[in-house]
Amino acid sequence: MSPASAPSPDTPQRCRLCVARASCLFGQLPPIQLDRLDSQIREHDFRKGEMLQTEGAQPPVVRSIKVGTVMLTRKGPDGQSRAVAMVGRSHLLDVCSLVGTKALLGAQALSAGRFCEVPVSALRSILDKEPAQLYGLHQQMGRSFESLADWGHVLRMRGLQRQLVAALRLLAREQGSPTVLLPSQVALAAVLSTTRESVARALKQLEEDGHLQRRDRWHGELTGTHHQVFRDPD
Structure with missing residues:
Protein backbone atom coordinates (compact mmCIF):
# COMPACT_ATOMS: atom_id res chain seq x y z
CA MET A 1 0.00 0.00 0.00
CA SER A 144 -32.92 19.10 10.62
CA PHE A 145 -36.60 19.32 9.69
CA GLU A 146 -37.52 18.74 13.35
CA SER A 147 -35.22 21.56 14.50
CA LEU A 148 -36.69 24.02 12.01
CA ALA A 149 -40.22 23.03 13.05
CA ASP A 150 -39.36 23.38 16.74
CA TRP A 151 -37.91 26.86 16.28
CA GLY A 152 -40.95 27.84 14.24
CA HIS A 153 -43.12 26.67 17.12
CA VAL A 154 -41.12 28.79 19.58
CA LEU A 155 -42.04 31.89 17.60
CA ARG A 156 -45.72 30.98 17.83
CA MET A 157 -45.65 30.95 21.64
CA ARG A 158 -47.05 33.95 23.49
CA GLY A 159 -44.73 35.83 25.81
CA LEU A 160 -40.99 36.36 25.54
CA GLN A 161 -40.22 34.42 28.74
CA ARG A 162 -41.92 31.35 27.32
CA GLN A 163 -40.05 31.76 24.07
CA LEU A 164 -36.73 32.08 25.89
CA VAL A 165 -37.34 29.02 28.04
CA ALA A 166 -38.32 27.01 24.96
CA ALA A 167 -35.26 28.31 23.10
CA LEU A 168 -32.93 27.36 25.97
CA ARG A 169 -34.42 23.87 26.04
CA LEU A 170 -33.70 23.50 22.33
CA LEU A 171 -30.16 24.77 22.80
CA ALA A 172 -29.59 22.24 25.59
CA ARG A 173 -30.67 19.52 23.17
CA GLU A 174 -28.44 20.84 20.40
CA GLN A 175 -25.42 21.18 22.70
CA GLY A 176 -25.99 17.84 24.39
CA SER A 177 -25.85 19.30 27.90
CA PRO A 178 -28.30 20.84 30.38
CA THR A 179 -25.75 23.62 30.95
CA VAL A 180 -26.06 25.83 27.89
CA LEU A 181 -23.44 28.04 26.32
CA LEU A 182 -25.68 31.07 26.01
CA PRO A 183 -25.79 32.89 22.68
CA SER A 184 -25.46 36.66 22.79
CA GLN A 185 -28.56 38.67 23.58
CA VAL A 186 -28.32 40.10 20.08
CA ALA A 187 -28.46 36.60 18.57
CA LEU A 188 -31.41 35.58 20.77
CA ALA A 189 -33.20 38.77 19.82
CA ALA A 190 -32.62 38.06 16.14
CA VAL A 191 -34.05 34.54 16.22
CA LEU A 192 -36.99 35.58 18.44
CA SER A 193 -37.71 38.72 16.41
CA THR A 194 -37.45 41.14 19.32
CA THR A 195 -34.93 43.58 20.79
CA ARG A 196 -31.77 42.94 22.78
CA GLU A 197 -33.16 45.04 25.63
CA SER A 198 -36.29 42.90 25.81
CA VAL A 199 -34.20 39.73 25.90
CA ALA A 200 -32.02 41.16 28.68
CA ARG A 201 -35.08 42.02 30.81
CA ALA A 202 -36.71 38.64 30.25
CA LEU A 203 -33.51 36.71 31.10
CA LYS A 204 -33.08 38.77 34.27
CA GLN A 205 -36.68 38.02 35.27
CA LEU A 206 -36.16 34.29 34.67
CA GLU A 207 -33.12 34.43 36.96
CA GLU A 208 -34.95 36.36 39.67
CA ASP A 209 -37.86 33.91 39.54
CA GLY A 210 -35.45 31.00 39.97
CA HIS A 211 -36.09 29.45 36.54
CA LEU A 212 -32.59 30.09 35.16
CA GLN A 213 -29.36 29.57 37.07
CA ARG A 214 -26.21 31.23 35.77
CA ARG A 215 -23.08 29.10 36.02
CA ASP A 216 -20.92 32.00 34.87
CA ARG A 217 -21.22 34.91 32.47
CA TRP A 218 -21.59 32.69 29.42
CA HIS A 219 -23.32 29.57 30.74
CA GLY A 220 -26.74 28.94 32.25
CA GLU A 221 -29.03 26.07 33.14
CA LEU A 222 -32.78 25.86 33.44
CA THR A 223 -33.95 24.74 36.86
CA GLY A 224 -36.76 22.32 37.52
CA THR A 225 -39.12 25.24 38.09
CA HIS A 226 -38.93 26.54 34.52
CA HIS A 227 -41.98 24.45 33.54
CA GLN A 228 -44.04 26.93 35.58
CA VAL A 229 -43.45 29.55 32.88
CA PHE A 230 -45.62 27.55 30.48
CA ARG A 231 -48.42 27.31 33.05
CA ASP A 232 -48.46 30.95 34.02
CA PRO A 233 -51.37 32.99 32.57
CA ASP A 234 -50.61 35.47 29.81
Whole structure:
Protein backbone atom coordinates (compact mmCIF):
# COMPACT_ATOMS: atom_id res chain seq x y z
CA MET A 1 0.00 0.00 0.00
CA SER A 2 1.42 3.37 -0.99
CA PRO A 3 1.96 6.09 1.64
CA ALA A 4 -0.69 8.28 -0.03
CA SER A 5 -3.39 5.63 0.33
CA ALA A 6 -2.31 4.18 3.68
CA PRO A 7 -5.03 4.70 6.32
CA SER A 8 -4.19 7.03 9.17
CA PRO A 9 -5.12 5.52 12.54
CA ASP A 10 -5.88 8.95 14.03
CA THR A 11 -9.16 9.77 12.32
CA PRO A 12 -11.04 6.48 12.89
CA GLN A 13 -9.85 6.45 16.50
CA ARG A 14 -10.89 10.10 16.89
CA CYS A 15 -14.30 9.29 15.43
CA ARG A 16 -14.74 6.37 17.81
CA LEU A 17 -13.91 8.58 20.79
CA CYS A 18 -15.74 11.71 19.59
CA VAL A 19 -18.45 13.06 21.90
CA ALA A 20 -20.65 13.65 18.84
CA ARG A 21 -20.31 10.15 17.44
CA ALA A 22 -23.69 8.88 18.66
CA SER A 23 -25.51 11.40 16.46
CA CYS A 24 -22.91 12.15 13.76
CA LEU A 25 -23.48 10.77 10.25
CA PHE A 26 -19.77 10.10 9.77
CA GLY A 27 -19.20 8.54 13.18
CA GLN A 28 -22.16 6.18 12.79
CA LEU A 29 -20.76 4.57 9.66
CA PRO A 30 -19.65 0.94 10.10
CA PRO A 31 -15.89 0.61 10.73
CA ILE A 32 -15.13 -0.63 7.23
CA GLN A 33 -16.77 2.43 5.63
CA LEU A 34 -15.24 4.76 8.21
CA ASP A 35 -11.80 3.37 7.37
CA ARG A 36 -12.44 4.07 3.71
CA LEU A 37 -13.14 7.72 4.55
CA ASP A 38 -10.18 7.90 6.93
CA SER A 39 -7.75 9.87 4.79
CA GLN A 40 -10.45 12.26 3.55
CA ILE A 41 -11.98 13.36 6.85
CA ARG A 42 -10.73 16.79 7.86
CA GLU A 43 -11.38 18.51 11.18
CA HIS A 44 -11.41 22.32 11.25
CA ASP A 45 -11.78 24.98 13.92
CA PHE A 46 -14.16 27.87 13.29
CA ARG A 47 -14.45 31.29 14.87
CA LYS A 48 -17.43 33.12 16.30
CA GLY A 49 -19.05 35.10 13.49
CA GLU A 50 -17.59 32.95 10.71
CA MET A 51 -19.88 32.04 7.80
CA LEU A 52 -20.04 28.27 7.58
CA GLN A 53 -22.67 27.85 4.88
CA THR A 54 -23.81 30.21 2.13
CA GLU A 55 -27.39 30.08 0.93
CA GLY A 56 -27.43 29.21 -2.77
CA ALA A 57 -23.91 27.73 -2.78
CA GLN A 58 -23.02 24.12 -3.63
CA PRO A 59 -19.61 23.32 -2.15
CA PRO A 60 -17.84 19.98 -2.78
CA VAL A 61 -17.87 18.97 0.92
CA VAL A 62 -20.37 18.02 3.61
CA ARG A 63 -19.66 19.23 7.14
CA SER A 64 -20.82 17.91 10.50
CA ILE A 65 -20.68 20.23 13.51
CA LYS A 66 -18.63 18.66 16.29
CA VAL A 67 -18.69 21.45 18.88
CA GLY A 68 -20.31 24.89 18.81
CA THR A 69 -23.57 26.70 18.13
CA VAL A 70 -24.59 27.93 14.69
CA MET A 71 -27.32 30.30 13.53
CA LEU A 72 -29.28 29.25 10.45
CA THR A 73 -30.60 32.02 8.21
CA ARG A 74 -32.95 32.28 5.25
CA LYS A 75 -33.42 35.10 2.76
CA GLY A 76 -36.91 36.63 2.63
CA PRO A 77 -38.77 38.12 -0.34
CA ASP A 78 -37.00 41.42 0.38
CA GLY A 79 -33.62 39.76 -0.09
CA GLN A 80 -32.64 40.14 3.58
CA SER A 81 -31.27 37.15 5.49
CA ARG A 82 -32.95 36.55 8.83
CA ALA A 83 -32.32 34.09 11.65
CA VAL A 84 -34.62 31.06 11.64
CA ALA A 85 -32.98 28.57 14.04
CA MET A 86 -29.96 27.69 16.15
CA VAL A 87 -28.33 24.28 15.77
CA GLY A 88 -25.34 22.50 17.22
CA ARG A 89 -23.67 19.15 17.63
CA SER A 90 -23.89 16.77 14.62
CA HIS A 91 -25.98 19.12 12.47
CA LEU A 92 -25.01 18.67 8.81
CA LEU A 93 -23.98 21.68 6.74
CA ASP A 94 -24.12 21.71 2.93
CA VAL A 95 -25.93 18.38 2.94
CA CYS A 96 -27.88 19.53 -0.13
CA SER A 97 -24.69 19.04 -2.14
CA LEU A 98 -25.15 15.29 -1.66
CA VAL A 99 -28.28 15.39 -3.82
CA GLY A 100 -26.92 17.90 -6.30
CA THR A 101 -28.84 20.96 -5.10
CA LYS A 102 -27.81 24.30 -3.66
CA ALA A 103 -27.89 25.15 0.03
CA LEU A 104 -31.33 26.31 1.18
CA LEU A 105 -30.03 28.14 4.25
CA GLY A 106 -27.10 30.21 5.39
CA ALA A 107 -25.16 29.37 8.56
CA GLN A 108 -23.07 31.61 10.81
CA ALA A 109 -21.14 30.56 13.91
CA LEU A 110 -22.47 31.96 17.19
CA SER A 111 -19.50 30.56 19.10
CA ALA A 112 -16.10 29.14 18.41
CA GLY A 113 -16.18 25.45 17.58
CA ARG A 114 -15.11 22.63 15.31
CA PHE A 115 -16.54 20.70 12.41
CA CYS A 116 -15.50 17.66 10.40
CA GLU A 117 -15.83 17.66 6.63
CA VAL A 118 -15.85 14.97 3.97
CA PRO A 119 -15.81 15.37 0.18
CA VAL A 120 -19.25 14.95 -1.35
CA SER A 121 -17.87 12.50 -3.90
CA ALA A 122 -16.40 10.21 -1.22
CA LEU A 123 -19.54 10.15 0.92
CA ARG A 124 -21.83 9.74 -2.08
CA SER A 125 -19.74 6.77 -3.24
CA ILE A 126 -20.32 5.00 0.08
CA LEU A 127 -24.03 5.79 0.09
CA ASP A 128 -24.42 4.59 -3.51
CA LYS A 129 -22.64 1.30 -2.79
CA GLU A 130 -24.21 0.79 0.63
CA PRO A 131 -27.88 1.83 0.38
CA ALA A 132 -28.42 0.73 3.98
CA GLN A 133 -26.33 3.71 5.08
CA LEU A 134 -28.93 6.06 3.59
CA TYR A 135 -30.93 5.46 6.76
CA GLY A 136 -28.39 7.49 8.74
CA LEU A 137 -28.58 10.32 6.24
CA HIS A 138 -32.36 10.29 6.34
CA GLN A 139 -32.25 10.43 10.14
CA GLN A 140 -30.00 13.49 9.98
CA MET A 141 -32.24 15.22 7.47
CA GLY A 142 -35.28 14.41 9.62
CA ARG A 143 -33.53 15.92 12.61
CA SER A 144 -32.92 19.10 10.62
CA PHE A 145 -36.60 19.32 9.69
CA GLU A 146 -37.52 18.74 13.35
CA SER A 147 -35.22 21.56 14.50
CA LEU A 148 -36.69 24.02 12.01
CA ALA A 149 -40.22 23.03 13.05
CA ASP A 150 -39.36 23.38 16.74
CA TRP A 151 -37.91 26.86 16.28
CA GLY A 152 -40.95 27.84 14.24
CA HIS A 153 -43.12 26.67 17.12
CA VAL A 154 -41.12 28.79 19.58
CA LEU A 155 -42.04 31.89 17.60
CA ARG A 156 -45.72 30.98 17.83
CA MET A 157 -45.65 30.95 21.64
CA ARG A 158 -47.05 33.95 23.49
CA GLY A 159 -44.73 35.83 25.81
CA LEU A 160 -40.99 36.36 25.54
CA GLN A 161 -40.22 34.42 28.74
CA ARG A 162 -41.92 31.35 27.32
CA GLN A 163 -40.05 31.76 24.07
CA LEU A 164 -36.73 32.08 25.89
CA VAL A 165 -37.34 29.02 28.04
CA ALA A 166 -38.32 27.01 24.96
CA ALA A 167 -35.26 28.31 23.10
CA LEU A 168 -32.93 27.36 25.97
CA ARG A 169 -34.42 23.87 26.04
CA LEU A 170 -33.70 23.50 22.33
CA LEU A 171 -30.16 24.77 22.80
CA ALA A 172 -29.59 22.24 25.59
CA ARG A 173 -30.67 19.52 23.17
CA GLU A 174 -28.44 20.84 20.40
CA GLN A 175 -25.42 21.18 22.70
CA GLY A 176 -25.99 17.84 24.39
CA SER A 177 -25.85 19.30 27.90
CA PRO A 178 -28.30 20.84 30.38
CA THR A 179 -25.75 23.62 30.95
CA VAL A 180 -26.06 25.83 27.89
CA LEU A 181 -23.44 28.04 26.32
CA LEU A 182 -25.68 31.07 26.01
CA PRO A 183 -25.79 32.89 22.68
CA SER A 184 -25.46 36.66 22.79
CA GLN A 185 -28.56 38.67 23.58
CA VAL A 186 -28.32 40.10 20.08
CA ALA A 187 -28.46 36.60 18.57
CA LEU A 188 -31.41 35.58 20.77
CA ALA A 189 -33.20 38.77 19.82
CA ALA A 190 -32.62 38.06 16.14
CA VAL A 191 -34.05 34.54 16.22
CA LEU A 192 -36.99 35.58 18.44
CA SER A 193 -37.71 38.72 16.41
CA THR A 194 -37.45 41.14 19.32
CA THR A 195 -34.93 43.58 20.79
CA ARG A 196 -31.77 42.94 22.78
CA GLU A 197 -33.16 45.04 25.63
CA SER A 198 -36.29 42.90 25.81
CA VAL A 199 -34.20 39.73 25.90
CA ALA A 200 -32.02 41.16 28.68
CA ARG A 201 -35.08 42.02 30.81
CA ALA A 202 -36.71 38.64 30.25
CA LEU A 203 -33.51 36.71 31.10
CA LYS A 204 -33.08 38.77 34.27
CA GLN A 205 -36.68 38.02 35.27
CA LEU A 206 -36.16 34.29 34.67
CA GLU A 207 -33.12 34.43 36.96
CA GLU A 208 -34.95 36.36 39.67
CA ASP A 209 -37.86 33.91 39.54
CA GLY A 210 -35.45 31.00 39.97
CA HIS A 211 -36.09 29.45 36.54
CA LEU A 212 -32.59 30.09 35.16
CA GLN A 213 -29.36 29.57 37.07
CA ARG A 214 -26.21 31.23 35.77
CA ARG A 215 -23.08 29.10 36.02
CA ASP A 216 -20.92 32.00 34.87
CA ARG A 217 -21.22 34.91 32.47
CA TRP A 218 -21.59 32.69 29.42
CA HIS A 219 -23.32 29.57 30.74
CA GLY A 220 -26.74 28.94 32.25
CA GLU A 221 -29.03 26.07 33.14
CA LEU A 222 -32.78 25.86 33.44
CA THR A 223 -33.95 24.74 36.86
CA GLY A 224 -36.76 22.32 37.52
CA THR A 225 -39.12 25.24 38.09
CA HIS A 226 -38.93 26.54 34.52
CA HIS A 227 -41.98 24.45 33.54
CA GLN A 228 -44.04 26.93 35.58
CA VAL A 229 -43.45 29.55 32.88
CA PHE A 230 -45.62 27.55 30.48
CA ARG A 231 -48.42 27.31 33.05
CA ASP A 232 -48.46 30.95 34.02
CA PRO A 233 -51.37 32.99 32.57
CA ASP A 234 -50.61 35.47 29.81
